[in-house]
């Protein structure tokens with residue numbers, strides 16, 4: 001059992017049977033999960049205290065960061081990361097049961113932009129001239145296809161969505177690369193790890209680092225040395241626009257150490273001495289879901 005042993009309310013990017021729903025169920029079980037139409041709605045629900053946690057996608061192995069999550073989490077939110085879960089992602093092409101005989105003549109393909117991008121080669125090869133329509137989640141696309149049997153359209157999503165919305169899987173595993181995983185994070189107003197059975201033993205701390213206003217040469221090098229000489233292992237560094245002007249970026253840095261570790265404390269103090277603004281999203285652990293076969 002991976003589920004936490006009490007039942008908080010949890011917002012997730014819905015509707016039911018999205019990949020985020022699957023991830024939320026693995027961590028929290030089926031009770032208390034509250035679907036939200038968009039990622040900002042999930043973040044707002046937990047910020048306003050309507051739910052205890054939110055589960056949102058953060059990064060995909062093929063497509064990189066989920067911009068919507070990054071934008072709302074790192075630009076002014078008051079939330080912390082309490083856990084992360086990485087799950088395998090398998091994408092299938094699905095059509096309405098009433099359309100299963102003529103699915104190879106579909107007139108548009110609907111899905112979340114990340115899912116469409118994960119199947120880019122497949123779509124380029126088989127549906128080069130077919131319009132691709134973006135939806136807020138893969139499950140939203142599946143629901144739309146099920147509610148519109150008069151349209152000859154397809155959705156891309158997971159097997160659970162096909163079952164939930166009564167769709168026929170026309171083609172299985174259409175994602176372009178076998179290793180397709182997404183990292184989802186659990187967010188709340190409180191700092192601290194959410195205890196999930198089977199989590200990794202390596203702590204991870206996510207930092208947002210803003211450089212000082214004066215543009216000094218070698219600044220990024222200095223920041224990296226803060227971690228390097230302390231032998232603090234980084235698992236990710238990403239630059240994101242500050243949205244204040246061209247060339248203004250901040251960094252999201254994942255460090256594989258607990259923020260209470262003396263070396264980490266020293267690193268944070270040194271970053272402050274370098275005039276960097278640092279916000280810690282807390283220390284948490286990862287749960288890795290293994291592929292089913």
Ligand SMILES: O=C(O)C(=O)C[C@]1(C(=O)O)C=C[C@@H](O)C=C1
Nearest residue numbers: 018019020057112114137138182
């Ligand atoms: O659309 C969904 O089902 C989601 O949960 C979102 C999302 C994403 O944002 O990347 C999650 C996992 C997959 O990578 C595709 C889509």
